Amino acid sequence: MARPEKIKIEKHLSVQELDRRIKTLEKDTRVLKALYFVRYRYEGKSVEEAGNLVGISKNNAYIWQERWNESGYDGIVPSFAGGKPSKLSDDQKSDLKERLSAGSYTTEEVREIIQTIYGIEYSSKQVRIIMRKMGLSYAKPFQHDYRRPADAEEQLKKTTRTER
Numbered sequence: 001m002a003r004p005e006k007i008k009i010e011k012h013l014s015v016q017e018l019d020r021r022i023k024t025l026e027k028d029t030r031v032l033k034a035l036y037f038v039r040y041r042y043e044g045k046s047v048e049e050a051g052n053l054v055g056i057s058k059n060n061a062y063i064w065q066e067r068w069n070e071s072g073y074d075g076i077v078p079s080f081a082g083g084k085p086s087k088l089s090d091d092q093k094s095d096l097k098e099r100l101s102a103g104s105y106t107t108e109e110v111r112e113i114i115q116t117i118y119g120i121e122y123s124s125k126q127v128r129i130i131m132r133k134m135g136l137s138y139a140k141p142f143q144h145d146y147r148r149p150a151d152a153e154e155q156l157k158k159t160t161r162t163e164r
Contacts, residue, residue, distance in 0.1 A: 036054050
């Protein structure tokens with residue numbers, strides 16, 4: 001037997017408007033999921049039941065409902081801050097792109113170039129991300145077997161004979 005709800009949900013939108021927004025936002029799954037949550041709450045399901053139906057935790061369900069009650073639709077739309085700003089300025093990035101467009105470099109070489117010219121240290125992964133954003137490709141270093149002897153090619157020539 002379900003307990004009566006202590007916190008009522010505010011109906012900022014009509015059911016028809018809610019359904020229309022659900023249909024138009026199928027690509028934005030975060031908002032879509034939150035709208036389905038609100039729709040289930042409109043139907044009278046508890047916060048916990050609605051959260052289970054859309055696959056979120058009980059805590060997140062209460063957070064979503066609080067945001068909905070405070071701000072309506074705008075409260076459930078995620079507002080990403082954009083992340084940490086790049087260490088390289090836009091001028092430095094354009095200069096780097098100009099320098100790198102002349103040849104083919106490995107990520108380690110590019111990382112060293114950034115370190116020596118601009119004095120900024122990046123990981124190899126971040127260098128790949130930067131290069132990809134610039135539209136540049138990067139060379140992957142050739143793998144060397146540590147067990148290979150220094151004179152491997154000479155040994156190969158001695159052991160193989162060309163018979164004609």
